[in-house]
Amino acid sequence: MKMPEISPICAVKPTDARAARNNSMKSKGQGGRGATVHDVAKLANVSIATVSRVLNKPDTVNKEMSERVLQAAAQLGYTTNSAGKALRLARTRTIGTLLPRLDDPIFSELAHGIQETLFAQDYAGFLQTSGYDNTKIFDAALRLFNRGAEGLLVFGRVEDDRLLEFIAKNPIPVLQVYSYLEGHPLPSVGIDNARCTRKIAELMLQFGHTHVALISGPTQGNDRQQSRLDTYEKIMRDNGLETIVQVVQPGYTINDGGMAFRRIMEQNPKVTSVMCNTDLLACGVLSECRKLGIEVPKQLSVSGFEDVSFAPLLYQPLTTLSVPAGDIGRHAARAMIANLEHGESLTSMQFEASLILRDSVAVAPKASGRAA
Structure with a gap:
């Protein structure tokens, strides 16, 4: 291997x-001692x-x-x-x-x-x-x-x-x-999350997709999702294309991916490609496509990120980034x-x-x- x-x-x-x-x-408290x-x-x-x-x-x-005590401990460099x-x-x-x-x-x-x-x-x-x-x-x-x-x-x-x-x-x-x-x-x-996202985005563009959406996980304090979102937006702008984004909330599930996709299609029915920032979100999109009667990949292309164990086992095996x-x-x-x-x-x-x-x-x- x-x-x-x-x-x-x-x-x-x-x-x-x-x-x-x-x-x-040498960590000092009062009087020069620990x-x-x-x-x-x-x-x-x-x-x-x-x-x-x-x-x-x-x-x-x-x-x-609790916050007062923890702040004081951190300020003094105190550990138990x-x-x-x-x-x-x-x-x-x-x-x-x-x-x-x-x-x-x-x-x-x-x-x-x-x-x-x-x-x-x-x-x-x-x-x-x-x-x-x-x-x-x-x-x-x-x-x-x-x-x-x-x-x-x-x-x-x-x-x-x-x-x-x-x-x-x-x-x-x-x-x-x-x-x-x-x-x-x-x-x-x-x-490098940005470099990985670029691979997926460029694949979609090479395949002729001009209405490409992104479903992202929570971005606050989350460098992975923020980097992927920023990279997607830059590539779309550089190619003169619209950015179409749905960000799910912390604690998201497969079902959240499906609901985010439904919102995308309601607002942007011309979308032909959906990039998902995790395989879990992509799984939700594929599930929703079956409910809506959308054929993958004939009508819609879907990609994930991370290549988790179930990715090749879905009803349409998932295109994704394999993260070791x-x-x-x-x-x-x-x-x-x-x-x-x-x-x-x-x-x-x-x-x-x-x-x-x-x-x-x-x-x-x-x-x-x-x-x-």
């Missing part, structure tokens, strides 16, 4: 794990007991109080004893992973690659779901650190300012996975372990995604609008 093509792009400043853990002792629970309580103007409840039983504390021990060489051999959710096949595939690699290297893995919005992942990340995670793998781009500030103050290695993010201060391992999510996860886990064990650099790496042409895409109908 041919391994996916990967190419080293840029080296990130080495993170010496042992030195990092030693340097963590920050303590007393410091956090004083800064947040709460009791020590309240700090303990926020960090260990957050469900028992109201939101306003379990994380502190990990940073002071009392190793937990545990790595945390933040995923949007677990019921999407692409997230499960990447998580499986990570977990099997950690298990093989005698490491444990904590999986924490954090939603699609990566501007709001600090609390989830802190929970992993407080339970002893020595390193963190984050699905997509880290956009949470509180987490970036915390990372700057604490020598905990962090690697962004799934998306390759050139120019970001943190290293990343994954695909499992390989990305395995590579990320190996890189994190090498950093923690040997101080090796966390280095950005770009993986290639292959365009898989199947029966759901064909040449555009010759008549204006869909064929009769």
Whole structure:
């Protein structure tokens, strides 16, 4: 089996794990010593007991109080004893992973690659779901650190300012996975979403489609969907074509893809091609086409993104981008372990995604609008 093509792009400043853990002792609280629970309580103007409840039983504390304590902890660079021990060489051999959710096949595939690699290297893995919005992942990340995670793998781009500030103050290695993010201060391992979207869009144009719509997942704090949407819009504009977009809400399902497609056809009946930013959305479009009596690909071409396991099994096998999510996860886990064990650099790496042409895409109908 041919391994996916990967190419080293840029080296990130080495993170010496042992030195990092030693340097963590330099994190200062009051009086030049390491920050303590007393410091956090004083800064947040709460009791020590309240700090303990926020960090260990957050469900028992109201939101306003919890945010005050977490903000104070982040400002002081405070972590609870379990994380502190990990940073002071009392190793937990545990790595945390933040995923949007677990019921999407692409997230499960990447998580499986990570977990099997950690298990093989005698490491444990904590999986924490954090939603699609990566501007709001600090609390989830802190929970992993407080339970002893020595390193963190984050699905997509880290956009949470509180987490970036915390990372700057604490020598905990962090690697962004799934998306390759050139120019970001943190290293990343994954695909170039813009480049992948261009492959699909150019295929549609080569097949003569001039009314091309896009169905996207949520874009707030979601670099994958935002990059794909931006690329689609640029290509359509560059070719003098209309942009036709439907963005579904967080927590979307296959059914949401179908409903978004129905709205597209009601507003733009001349559409002959629909690009979907995930295979789940594309599955919903194909299902809706059967209900509406639209023939795929004779009347409408449909594409997905990610090539999940069911993509070739649909009633019209789905044209899509094949993302090597499992390989990305395995590579990320190996890189994190090498950093923690040997101080090796966390280095950005770009993986290639292959365009898989199947029966759901064909040449555009010759008549204006869909064929009769």
